[in-house]
Amino acid sequence: MVQTIRIEGEARELAGKGAARATRKQGRVPAVIYGAKQEATLLSLDPRDVMKELQKGGWQSHLYEVAVAGRAERCLMREVQFHPVKDTPLHVDFQRLAPGQMIRVRVPVVFLNEDTAPGLKEGGVLNVVRRDLEVMSDPDQVPDQFEIDLAAATIGASLRWSNVQDQKGTKPVITDRDFVVATIAPPTVEEEVVIQAPVAAPAADAKGKGKGKK
Incomplete structure (x- = not known):
């Protein structure tokens, strides 16, 4: 309770x-x-x-x-x-709260095994889409948190409502799909930009300077 x-x-x-x-x-x-x-x-x-x-x-x-x-x-x-x-x-x-009333609450999400998740060890990035989940719950059974295990999450993985380990008798407010909670995004590759120094114009012929009609 x-x-x-x-x-x-x-x-x-x-x-x-x-x-x-x-x-x-x-x-x-x-x-x-x-x-x-x-x-x-x-x-x-x-x-x-x-x-x-x-x-x-x-x-x-x-x-x-x-x-x-x-x-x-x-x-x-x-x-x-x-x-x-x-x-x-x-x-x-x-x-x-009325007796027997289900209540609409937001419950925070925590991610387990971030240190050992293969996708993160390979340089992927945990992209959290929803830091808390809105659900309908029994007032006496409101979860303190939801947990999603990343132990097998690879690059490109999508962690959804169905990946919540124990939904604790709650029902999500979003009911038309198995919505995304987080993803393992591929590492960002930064392109190396090479800046070339401008090429200096050839020096004028010193002997040619000053020549002209007399």
């Missing part, structure tokens, strides 16, 4: 830009919990709690238990708005 991260919030009554600015002046980050056909819950968060989660990476795939006024709701952190200059969080959107 995926670990659920608890965040403590404080209820706020008013919505709108003015109320959000007032919340920020108090040193808090305005937030909202929506979804599951329920009324939205307005709250504010400690900015340190928000930054702590953002710095972990992969926060869009983590499960959160957001506690407000003694009531905890299971959520996904869907969107964070940032200050354009200070890069501090301005607003956080959480999606409430």
Whole structure:
């Protein structure tokens, strides 16, 4: 089971830009919990709690238990708005989870055995097309990562969704093809450019200089 991260919030009554600015002046980050056909819950968060989660990476795939006024709701952190200059969080959107609901998440991909992959040892380059994969998952079984083994990958190989070692009960959002995750591209050959020095014109005959009609 995926670990659920608890965040403590404080209820706020008013919505709108003015109320959000007032919340920020108090040193808090305005937030909202929506979804599951329920009324939205307005709250504010400690900015340190928000930054702590953002710095972990992969926060869009983590499960959160957001506690407000003694009531905890299971959520996904869907969107964070940032200050354009200070890069501090301005607003956080959480999606409430309904019982039995499959959720759409992005899961990072890691590549195994890069050091021994024959295509890479021969000078090929790992070209990552998708660094994370968007899938539908059970909220209690969201993978921390997907793994693709490069042990047999040669130059020209295409690593696809079917090469994910354990899909962990998820279903890809892209369903019409076995999509490419990465390729082993051939090494880049740089052509050697030879720059030739310009050929100097032959020197004029010194004896011929100054000759002319007298």
